[in-house]
Amino acid sequence: MGRLAGGVAHDFNNLLTVIIGYSRLLLDSIEEPPEQRRLYVEEIKNAGERAASLTRQLLSFSRKQILISRPVALNALITEMQPMLQRLVGEDVKVVASMAPGTGLVRADPDQMSQILMNLAANARDAMPDGGRLTIATENVETASRPGGAFIGER
Numbered sequence: 001m002g003r004l005a006g007g008v009a010h011d012f013n014n015l016l017t018v019i020i021g022y023s024r025l026l027l028d029s030i031e032e033p034p035e036q037r038r039l040y041v042e043e044i045k046n047a048g049e050r051a052a053s054l055t056r057q058l059l060s061f062s063r064k065q066i067l068i069s070r071p072v073a074l075n076a077l078i079t080e081m082q083p084m085l086q087r088l089v090g091e092d093v094k095v096v097a098s099m100a101p102g103t104g105l106v107r108a109d110p111d112q113m114s115q116i117l118m119n120l121a122a123n124a125r126d127a128m129p130d131g132g133r134l135t136i137a138t139e140n141v142e143t144a145s146r147p148g149g150a151f152i153g154e155r
Contacts, residue, residue: 072108079099092132
């Protein structure tokens with residue numbers, strides 16, 4: 001299973017490199033474009049980058065890539081993902097981000113955090129078949145130190 005995921009991820013990543021590269025070239029070449037056209041091109045680039053993130057997750061699953069934990073600003077990640085999360089849950093569920101300003105960083109793999117948010121949003125959608133409101137909130141939280149270091153993060 002891991003070998004299959006690795007092979008698919010490798011081939012998929014090659015295609016995504018072309019998609020992302022050409023969308024960046026197109027974005028750079030458009031002089032004073034109509035705003036809607038620019039938004040479409042940016043969505044192409046964003047979709048390619050999200051697909052590249054999925055590829056990295058597949059490679060991680062296949063044990064060909066090591067997860068890289070680093071400081072991540074969850075507020076920025078949630079803001080970037082909010083349009084995609086809204087499309088994922090559909091029209092009947094409203095995605096609302098309630099993020100405290102000045103929140104700290106979490107040490108995590110950003111691709112895994114994105115996948116976690118997508119999974120939580122999909123589960124929320126399934127739990128609200130008649131629609132509803134999905135609120136994603138962050139705030140600074142202090143926790144007691146654990147052996148081996150302290151946890152500093154958002155929830």
